[in-house]
Amino acid sequence: MYDSIAFSNRLPPNSISISNSLLSRLILSFHMGDTQEVQHPHQTSFTIHMEESQELQLSKIEGNNGVQETNSLEGNSFGGPMNESRRKMYYRWFRIAIYSALVLVCGSAAVLLGRLYYEKGGKSKWMGTLTQLGGFPILLPYYFISAPKNLATNNSIHPNQPSVSMLAFVYVSIGLLVALDCYLYSVGLLYLPVSTYSLVCSSQLAFNAFFSYFLNSLKFTPYIVNSLVLLTISSTLLVFQNESSDDSESSQISKKKYVIGFICTVAASAGYGLWLSLTQLVFKKVIKKETFKVVMDMIVYTSFVATCVTVVGLFASGEWKSLKNEMNEYEMGKVTYVLNLTFTTILWQLFTIGCLGLISEVSSLFSNAISVLGVPIVPMLAVIIFHDKMHGIKAISMVLAIWGIMSYVYQQYIDDTKSENRITSHVSKDSVPLEEVHR
Template identity: 55%
Template sequence: MGEAPEIQLRVLSEDEKLNEDSVEQQTNGNQSTTITQQRTYKWWLLMTIYTFFLLSGQSVATLLGRLYYDKGGNSKWLATIVQVVGFPILIPLYYLPSYKSSHTSNITANPPSLLVLSGMYFGLGLLLAAGCLLYSVGLLYLPVSTYSLICASQLAFNALFSFFFNSQKFTPFIINSLVLLTISSTLLVFQNDSSGSTQVPRAKYVIGFVCTVAASAGYGLMLSLTQLCFQKILKKQTFKAVLDMIIYQ
């Protein structure tokens, strides 16, 4: 009879320990859920900021390029160079404290050789230069509205090349966007902008259309190849790796 209270006390202590463990697990689960939600909010906030900068930057660049041609400019090479001439602004980012700490803590064991890195940056740089030149030709011969709509076909090429190079799956939203972009871009080739005062001949209009579509396809290919290089060659997506990819191109 004397052992019964002891056994009862042991059972109670084990029950209390189980309750404490369950409470601790529930608390940890709530904390992890809160952290995940915070990360989700932060991710969406960053995506919103990046999207705003991207759309505003491309819109301003397109309008300034059209203004250059309308005011008498005729150098396609100058219009090509100015599309990427702002890259030195990124060089001071190399001296940020956060960059230095991430650089020292993300050193790969087997980094790629200098020859492989040079070939990668040179090839992607040539692809970028060709795309910028084709965009300049397209903007020279096309109205801004037509040019902007055709440039939107880059999303279709992004999805296509990402499917082959980055294992991106097609969703109903992506397929719907591809169909709408393809139809709108195809219809534009048969329509000149009659509202403008400077009418472009049909042959130059077609050249501008083809160059813009080719530039959009080349840029979509470059983005997919860049992601593939991060995965297969660099094997990291650190702050330094992204800066090197932009500046060396």
């Protein structure tokens, strides 16, 4: 025994450490197989190191998960569904801005050119009607180029298409309504000063709301009711305009013709409101799609029907016989006569595109509201170009009309804000499970 101890004392230090390590491993293996709770110091250090390594691995995993969550949140902020919906909303409002510009600019310019036609010697009411409708062939090249590629897509989205007879009935009915409406507008523009005519046309918003209530399930809010009341009062005040000013003397319009022009303009505004409501109803209930091709179909086919009716009326009334003398006696010359009718025709077609585009993007009532936003534009230009008088009643009527229009536009803003908030909350709720999956 002492010899063994002496022998171990004579061993090198390295061999002693090696033997100790072997002994530690043997003791560790013995204790791992044993059920007792006694642990070797080396085992304790080993388990401590194992726990530390596991904690490090867990911390790395959690760190990676945190990075993934951060990346996922950043990805959602730049390319997630919420940003996609916002981008679509911006693109939609860009289209609405383009359509609104067409309605405001082209509509106001077309009214002024139409009045210039009558002011400088034009007398044909059917020719004034034809300029509002006959320009649809200008759109035919674009229509035939874009129609084949859009046809298959639209059919695949909506397999249940209306029958040909149903579409023919819709286009013919609306075309007849449009022809009558444009003729009434021509009579009103002939017999009324252009500023008075424009203010009376603002009543079409009230008529559109009335028809939309029955045809398109429009809900009357306080702002819409306020808008309709103001626009009705604004148009009613103009009934007394002829008696309280000298507009009839300056424009050489008799009281009888003033009344006829006023009634025809109010009737035309009612027909216009009905046309917009029917068009929105056809888009949603009959055609069941609102693509740009559908808008073009509505323009081309209804304009074709209305143009045919107008041409028949032009020849049946005998006004076509006086067109040559009318062009020769035009105060601004033959070339200006032709250019006036040509540009008026083009502007009315661009106005129609913008109007129907707003119907497909928002609603017929919004389209009508944008069209009557030209109420302050046309009278101001009429005062400069045609020297119309802006008396007290007409000024009050214009202020009330602007107030009524802005009341409706504010209601539209409230509706869009509520819709955006609902979309945002819906997207945020849908994104919660994705975050839980990352965690």
